[in-house]
Amino acid sequence: MSPSSVACPRCGFPELAPPIVIVEPACTSPEYLHSNYLPPDSVIVGTRREMALAETGIVHVEEKMADLERVIDRLRLRRQGLHDFIAKHRRVLGRVLAPIRRLPNELLSEIFSHCVERDPYEWDPTTNVEWILVLVSRAWRAVSISMPQMWNRISISNTSAPKNMDLKAALSLQLERSTHLPLAIDFDFKSASAEQRISVLETLFSARDRWQVANIHLTQAEVLHFRSGFAFPKLTKLGFSLRPVTDEHTVSSIFRATPALQELCYNGRLVLGPHPTASLLQIGSFPLSQLRRLDLLDFGYHPSELSSVLGLACNILDLRLRGCFSLGDQVDPKALPNLVSLDVAECDGSILGFILAPVLRRLAISFPNARLSYDLESFMTRTGASLTDLTLHHAPAREALLGLLALAPHLTSLSMGHMDTVISWRFVKSLTCGLDKQNLVPQLVSLELTGLFESGFDDSLLVMLKSRCISGPLRSARIGGFRHLADIQGQLLRLGLNSVVDLSDKL
Template sequence: MTLTPASVRAALIEQRERTKQRSKTEIKRFIEESDSKITSLQSQISALIELRDSERASVLALHYIASPIHDLPVELLTEIFNFAVEDETYIHDMHRISQVCSDWRRVAHGTSHLWTRTLEIDLCRKTNGADALNTWLARSAQLPVPISLRFRGSSSLNRGIMEEVLKATPRFSYLQLRTTPSTSPWVVKQFAQCKLDGLEELDLRLISMTPHDADLAPINFITVPRLSKLKLINLGARQITVPWDQLTELSLECNSFEVFEAFTQCANLLRAHINLLGRTRLPEAIQHIPVQFSQLHTLSLCLKADLTRLFDCLSTPVLQVLQLTLQEAPWTDTHLTAFQLRAPNITSLEFSFCEFIGFRQPGGHHSSFTITHAPKTNTVPPLLQG
């Protein structure tokens, strides 16, 4: 019973009546007797509470054991875990799953593929995260892992984290170096010198070179026997070497045709996106050399430079998709028509930001044409009018 003002007043009336003819000594004895009873009752209550809590724990345990989730095979449970994890909150989600209960933690920690989503690592992290990174990588056993590395050129490198990352390079299936214009080439070269035996996709983001760079040596990715996809933004004509003939997908942004020459070495490409930022002309050495792409089916070109000679030297017999973004680049329908005749399988042709459009459909082949922006086009070719 909870004490209330009314219950206290009732007790006071009762005890006054009880102690009318009693001495203080007797009243003190009454107090001691009541204290003793309180202690005894409290002991009994504590025992009952303990017994109650024990029974509650038993009920919870039985509910846990009888839960439908425990009837699921481990394989299905891991798939549920996999669907519950979002790429954006990958690390946080995996920690939450591991903290639900010991069984879930055991299953999660013992399922290697749950720990193989793209891991974003800050190489300039100020706090020590090397041990945590080592533990995380260990949970994926020896499975291939995709890695995204961030390096801020103005910050110092965390050596502990860098060492753990370099030790794991043979397991990388995907490597993204999120560099900035101020990033030292030394960082990129550290990875180029590693054994990247499992690397299939490489994203170098931004590789630049300024007149103040002391290290002008090429960056050579040599030990990459499985590399098939490359994304590269190369400003400043720094030489990058990869086994070009291995590539099946290439995304290249550069500001000179000197770097563009690497494109001509990729004989086995299936997809290519080339963005030439500069306005330089195609070198004479390339203009007269036929460039064969016997497997290329998707080509996207974004150019400011004169590309008329480029069409003359390209051979893409199985090309299906051609996207042209011509930013003030001069061209004529003659060169494009000749190119189309050598690429009879084109089924999708897209022009963007064109100063002039004039072409015809060779051989009566049914193709779909998309013009996304042609502000200076006064007439539309008959093929596009209906």
């Protein structure tokens, strides 16, 4: 602030006082401004005096302008400060007035739960929703940490586990936040070093009394390392594989550690010695009769072994088999009186002649060879009357397949995917009128048909779907491989089909 200015008592900014008095210069001889005449000496002296007064006035004006510029700069700073004040407090009010800020913690917890359910299952503290929510605000952190159900899923795989992180510390923290809730564990950490795998497993096994669902892939050395600590009293669903091939003692130790097991899935091959049934099953290490679901994937059992397994697991509701069992004719059929769902893939057809399932509701099967058609016909002759859901993959689109459908009159859902032969107009027409004008699967509600369709029979598909919509309960159709489905979708929708989906792009 210049000496010639003082602060304004109202606003605090400088005000010029006293005002600068500028003497205006006067032109002594204006007639000489517009002519070339030489002025006299008196006029020259007067003109120089007036010019000196003008130069002094310029100095005073510049001082005044400098004072005003300083005032403007200070006003600009004050204005910016006021803008900043408004912006900061507007953000505060925005946070306070935002709808999500006014939600009660109970509703916020429900939202967080849905976020976690939709998040990929793979465990990664750098990207998982529950780990991000705790970083948003103190309030969100408190709500997130108070929800143990957000922290009881752990799935560690080669692709998900972060490389540059103390996994043991992160796992310990997550286990602590899950408090007392049952745990869902998935461990398939093949690419990690043995030391890192053991470290992670030790942390997971520290909470083994809370394991409820587990899918673990271990080496025999890891199983032996933890054998003395096996005890999973709450484990009801277990999927596991062992690498490399192991022995019966390892498997029996796993069974003894899971007294509450209800669902068992084994993936891989076992070589259990010359008498695996005696060594594994008859030792009574695990009561297979309490199982409700059994999955044997690529198990590689001898026929007698599968017979023994199913004989002991006689109360299962859901059975899934994958692998080449090749039972032949030397194995007696096994009755599974409670079985309601059967999924068979890549198996010899003789497996179907080996299972008696009087109340079966769902059957899913693929056709690896032609002989399976005969075995399936024999199986459905015994079981088809109870079937309501049938899925056939890689089946031949021929009259024999229609004969199988005739054995299951109570089907409500039928899926025939990736048909092995061209789907002809005769096959589609037969789906309408059936064999010998017998209506096939009259109770059908949902139909899926994918494969390579014979060209030039739009009317056959349209007539088939129309007839099932008008005179039957069909409400959903999923078609793949048919080029002109878009042309008839409008007509089908008007008939009442709730879902007409073209699956061609997914084939």
